Amino acid sequence: DTGVSQDPRHKITKRGQNVTFRCDPISEHNRLYWYRQTLGQGPEFLTYFQNEAQLEKSRLLSDRFSAERPKGSFSTLEIQRTEQGDSAMYLCASRTQGSTEAFFGQGTRLTVV
């Protein structure tokens, strides 16, 4: 257990439905990252926060994806109108500014049917 928790661990949804995932980082970590990972690939950057501010968002991220970190603590990632191509593992990571080590949660595995 790294101290970063994600909920749910698994999600099966029908195409076109909206889904929301939650990440609780290590409490003193001000940076929070979301990644997407498909089988055999490296984690693909989606977005990251410093405290409550969303500092960067991948150009690959369509407008169906949105993330928030309202109080600089937990974060949510929402996918609207899910598509089969959204099926992947969604990973959250956190670290303190200036730290070299990011801590990952166990991920949420999304399956769109």
Add this chain to the structure above:
Amino acid sequence: GQSLEQPSEVTAVEGAIVQINCTYQTSGFYGLSWYQQHDGGAPTFLSYNALDGLEETGRFSSFLSRSDSYGYLLLQELQMKDSASYFCAEGTGANNLFFGTGTRLTVIP
């Protein structure tokens, strides 16, 4: 943009030494990290190089050459439990963290 390239697969014998390479192209390089990920698990941090040279942490060492945009992870005295995927990643501190394509290491008896 960033790109970090790694060999897709490496196979090595238990007890041997293996090197996993990473070549990168980035705008604004901060440093190179290495992460290990077992099947079904989360990536876990192994090491980090900000400056040229070798960093050693137990059986694992990591090397960086900024002039060559190249780094590698060296695993010594391989154990079966080292079978996993290994990712190089660029960026730390004030920057984002981008991951390479990953190398799947298989350790055979």
